Amino acid sequence: MPVYKYSGRTSSGEMKKGTISAPSEKEAITKLRNQGINPREIEESNSILHKELSFTKKVKNEDFVIYCRQFETLIRAGVSVVEATHILANQTSSKSLKNALFTIEEEVRAGTSFSDAAGKNEAVFPTLFVNMMRVAEATGNLDSTLERLSSHYEKQFKLKKSIQSALMYPIVLLAAIIVVSIGLLLTVVPSFAEMFEDFGAELPFITLFVLEISDFLQTFWWVFLLIVVVIPVIFSYLYKNNAQFHYQTHYFLLKMPVLGPLLQKSAIAQMTRTLSSLFSSSVPILQALKIVERVVNNPIIGKVILEAHDSLEKGSSLSAPLAKSWLFPPLVTQMTSIGEQTGSLDYMLEKVADFYEDDVDRSVDTIKSLIEPIMIILLAGIVGTIVLSIMVPMFSLFEQI
Secondary structure, eight states, X not given: OOEXXXXXXXXXXXXXXXXXXXXXXXXXXXXXXXXXEEEEEEEEOOOGGGSOOOSOOSOOHHHHHHXXXXXXXXXXXXXXXXXXXXXXXXXXXXXXXXXXXXXXXXXXXXXXXXXXXXXXXXXXXXXXXXXXXXXXHHHTOHHHHHHHHHHHHHHHHHHHHHHHHHXXXXXXXXXXXXXXXXXXXXXXXXXXXXXXXXXXXXXXXXHHHHHXXXXXXXXXXXXXXXXXXXXXXXXXXXXXXXXXXXXXXHHHXXXXXXXXXXXXXXXXXXXXXXXXXXXXXXXXXXXXXXXXXXHSOOHHHHHHHHHHHHHHHTTOOSHHHHHHSTTSOHHHHHHHHHHHHHTOHHHHHHHHHHHHHHHHHHHHHHHHHHHHHHHHHHHHHHHHHHHHHXXXXXXXXXXXX
């Protein structure tokens, strides 16, 4: 939020100078007058001390979900769009959302439509939100559209959290296993290796194997560190800048055992939920497909959606390109086909989304219940091997003594 330098007189006639934060010069003057200060000079500060540092402009999913639900509640209560925007701008905890809403409020008061003003803040307001709001303004169904958007983003947020939960659990356990194993190999094993060397004990294969790994880590620890740092950087760069690598990464993830089907169901649920929301808001089907292709953030699904777009332009059906793709199970294509034939495509897609969202929740619970014992067995196996490699020669030494 901009910072303004001012000078003015208080109600007692005292001259006062200072700074004040406000979304605009007009708001700054109003704030000063409310504080009993009559400003004589006011200008925006260019000092670096007053520049707000922001390393991310995107709004957190939970903040945007809360905003949508609050916006819908205010509109249903009869509050105007501009007043609702003002209220939400003052109470949101997200700085990016707050600044965007203050800017939108000014533009709407000046005569710009809410959707056009929101469309200028792509980092804050998703394409789906902007387009559905644009249609709502044209049809006058603002309250029902906001309800759909609120439900849509709440379900998307819940689905995303389920996937993150399923992925983070094994990652954290695997990281703990790696840290414990490396700690043992770098601290405990070397001390016993010196003792075995002093006694000149004959070491079994398992001990020699573990000692070799320990020696390698002590000598080439920098290689391990380099791999941990460099590989993620290279992967991130290629993922963002190489379209082929980006596509192949998603293809590999979707083909993985256990994890692949989970990601596939999640992607289908997101696509069908978004399409259903757009159709329910009377967005033209070709425009809706273009929006979904950008929103779904999966190049494999995006490719199929573009094929469906071309198919519809040529007078064919939406379900035909879906049926040709390995990504979409028969349930999706059959429900889509029935929806096209009966004119209830939005309803059918919504039911498909509901089915796969529930399926993802069940799959996440199943994966968690299976991963925990697997990780415990893995940890016991690795640590047990290290301990056994130490204990076996220890027994030999005791027998010699």
